Amino acid sequence: MAKMKICGLQKTTLLDYPGKVAATVFLGGCNFRCPFCHNSDLLTGSAPERMTPEELLTFLKRRQGILEGVCITGGEPTLWPEDAAELMRRIKEMDYQVKLDTNGYRPQVLKDLCGLGVVDYVAMDIKAGRQHYAEVCGHSPIPAPAELTGDAVRHTGQPEEGMTEPAEPTAAGMTVHAKLPAAGAAVHVKLPAAGAEAHTELTANGTTVHAKLPATGAAPHAESPAAGTFRLAAIEESAAWLMEGHVPYEFRTTTVKGIHTAEDFTDIAAWIGGCERYFIQGFVDSGNVLKSGFSAYTRAELDEFLNIVRKTIPNAEIRGVDY
Numbered sequence: 001m002a003k004m005k006i007c008g009l010q011k012t013t014l015l016d017y018p019g020k021v022a023a024t025v026f027l028g029g030c031n032f033r034c035p036f037c038h039n040s041d042l043l044t045g046s047a048p049e050r051m052t053p054e055e056l057l058t059f060l061k062r063r064q065g066i067l068e069g070v071c072i073t074g075g076e077p078t079l080w081p082e083d084a085a086e087l088m089r090r091i092k093e094m095d096y097q098v099k100l101d102t103n104g105y106r107p108q109v110l111k112d113l114c115g116l117g118v119v120d121y122v123a124m125d126i127k128a129g130r131q132h133y134a135e136v137c138g139h140s141p142i143p144a145p146a147e148l149t150g151d152a153v154r155h156t157g158q159p160e161e162g163m164t165e166p167a168e169p170t171a172a173g174m175t176v177h178a179k180l181p182a183a184g185a186a187v188h189v190k191l192p193a194a195g196a197e198a199h200t201e202l203t204a205n206g207t208t209v210h211a212k213l214p215a216t217g218a219a220p221h222a223e224s225p226a227a228g229t230f231r232l233a234a235i236e237e238s239a240a241w242l243m244e245g246h247v248p249y250e251f252r253t254t255t256v257k258g259i260h261t262a263e264d265f266t267d268i269a270a271w272i273g274g275c276e277r278y279f280i281q282g283f284v285d286s287g288n289v290l291k292s293g294f295s296a297y298t299r300a301e302l303d304e305f306l307n308i309v310r311k312t313i314p315n316a317e318i319r320g321v322d323y
């Protein structure tokens with residue numbers, strides 16, 4: 001079974017948790033594939049576990065009185081609702097404040113975690129303006145039916161049993177997302193063309209299997225959007241819920257040249273105007289970016305975006321840009 005894995009720990013940070021000295025815990029696995037992701041080695045189920053939850057808790061026990069908060073980030077922590085909730089509960093038992101980073105794609109998990117009282121602060125990504133949100137998350141637009149041919153082959157990489165993860169985009173630009181269960185079990189993928197068939201090649205538990213995928217009647221997995229089924233409404237639901245003020249929160253947009261334009265910020269201003277906190281963050285090439293070749297906007301260019309969003313979010317700020 002796939003399980004929550006702690007794939008990294010930053011022992012001390014003054015940046016990740018506003019106003020607090022904190023540690024940051026990186027959980028493996030993500031349901032997005034943002035091309036500018038700087039934690040690309042954490043996205044799949046094959047990301048190595050760096051420490052067990054018990055080892056993390058032992059570390060945090062030693063740091064009591066030194067650290068004030070713990071940031072739970074990823075990857076995408078909401079992929080692991082039960083395990084993450086238990087981890088956060090035990091962290092809070094040690095009187096730490098807990099910050100949850102999320103891409104907002106699982107609004108019910110976000111609400112549940114906050115409802116359990118294990119989250120003190122939420123940082124939710126606003127990846128882009130709504131007009132090309134799916135693309136910026138690494139999810140291709142719906143392909144025209146003509147693009148889906150009977151001999152199309154989708155290769156899904158190296159899934160881990162039970163792991164929910166998007167597949168690599170194909171040459172045709174289509175992405176298929178599948179929850180990959182135990183070897184030999186059925187895989188359900190929603191295909192856009194009614195009546196069309198496609199073959200996919202799946203590697204499960206080291207075994208290559210070939211599956212014939214039905215075009216109709218296969219429901220997309222709730223956590224991992226299939227091609228053409230990206231649910232912007234899920235992101236909007238999370239954002240709207242946070243703006244109701246159930247828990248302190250911030251929104252933030254990592255801004256990348258070649259991906260974001262002024263139109264993004266015009267829409268973001270219209271979308272989350274009046275929110276509690278919003279930060280524009282500059283892109284930094286960590287050397288571990290999912291797709292190479294992106295660059296950062298200049299400070300002056302970011303200021304132009306800031307001026308756009310300040311029309312509806314007066315206290316919006318640029319963060320983490322020292323140029």
Ligand code: SF4
Pocket residue numbers: 030031032033034036037038039040043074075076103
């Ligand atoms: S940047 Fe995108 S792909 Fe990377 S961890 Fe965040 S949501 Fe996942």
